[in-house]
Amino acid sequence: MKQSIQWQIAEVKAIKQETLTVKTFTLTIPVWVQHRAGQHYDVRLTAPDGYQAQRSYSIASEPERTGEIDLTVERLDDGEVSPYLHDVLVPGDRIELRGPLGGYFVWDTTLGGPLLLIAGGSGIVPLMAMVRHRVAQRSDIPTRLLYSVRTPEDVIYAKELSGLSEQHTRLDVIYTFTRQAPPNWRGYARRIDEMMLREVLQSLESKPRIYICGPTALVEVAANTLAGIGIDAESIRTERFGPTGGR
Amino acid sequence: MSELDESMDMNTQMMLDGNALAGKLQTIFGVEMTATSSICAQCGGTSMMGELRAFTQSPGIVLRCPACESVMLRLVQTPQATLLDARGVMYLKIPAY
């Protein structure tokens, strides 16, 4: 779309602690443009001496929520921007950003499904925007979310996801815990692999649209494995987040 | 196409994709570019720009073909200008909006 993206100053409306290391920032955007699920904003910090640091953060909120957006951000110890957002920002603070950005890693209900969403760690964020959009549209496009996290404490949006999968029969959430599973866990407890992907694909009626987002290593393994089992590359869209936080 | 090293070193882990350049590309081209098709001048393969492998931890940004790894685009930001080398792209197919 022809659209000029200018830097603008947003205001922090609210901050929510999602997990120990993850926060959601609700921001009021002066020139709000309806985004598409999967898009992101670029956030820029400027020091008094002119030094700048910039990062991209996926929009967590659904496009149907007007005038404001949620950015869910994981705090990386060696990060330049995330520690500032986590440690300094309070409601009322202002922050410079531009967007919404991206046209490749996007989904909306008009594109149809079924939908297979594969998330690793904070890669859940843009996929959650897709889930929330689906819910806001009252769509019942079959949607399966495979969410890989280290431990149960690392699950972002845990309550919301369990509520949604209970309410909606055609929305499943499948977890895999790679470091420590909950007690009495009977589900997946390992890194995503071929067997897991085959099983997850199994009961999806027809060729799904697939979105994979998370640390680069996870995205590479998942995408390559799917290609290896014959999934059409055109049905897969990927977004790499770089190295996993907390090595 | 080379196989990724199983241990996935830091360099590979830090690799991103064209999605990370959405803002920069839109600023340069004036339109959203990550859903634009690009044809690799080396292997002729078609990828959307959002799929190009991005190396951003560098003096400049390098976008590589996901199929053959050759350099498709290079971007350097100097104080004066943005320099864009697109010799590795046979062409871009930018939709009429």
Added chain:
Amino acid sequence: MSEQFVSRKFQGRRASAETQHRLPPGQHAVTDFPVLSAGLTPQVTQNDWRLTIEGLVQEPITWRWEEFLQLPRQEFVVDIHCVTSWSKFDTRWRGVSIDTLLEQVTLDPRARYVTAYSYGGYTTNLPVAELINGQAFVACEYDGKPLPREHGGLARLVVPHLYFWKSAKWLRGLRFMESDQRGFWESLGYHNHGDPWKDERYSSDY
């Protein structure tokens, strides 16, 4: 024109007082070792690895890995400066001095420039005068251990007095030439020479 918005309480990076004098203009000191690359890590095996000196030399020479390991090695402790603004002090390497390598060839008097080229396709250029007389070496160890692949192993060029983009990782060869040929970054906006003490980051030719 509107004023740039400044983020409340964002400081960016600051240099400590003790090391100020060791920092070239616009640099800040780091203690980690950032990984920067223009492409995926080449996976050259010791078996396939070669280092070649060619171009304007009387006779080109190629070392295999075992042969390279036989060459006299030294320890080098140097400060390194990356154009992306980080500097790292007292980095410890082991490797072969370029002077040692050049004892094995006879340089043509017309050879005034060098192109260093790497596995993976990277290139960088510098004058011969900046490569010799103890100014550069080929490193195969960093901090007492074999040079990690992500930092340029099996072997890389190290030219500490210039910006670190000139210290080509995954070194494959040195080509001696009569005329200068701009390398990967020098051909897209970066300074042809790259002296950090003169802040020679970008080229004024563009």
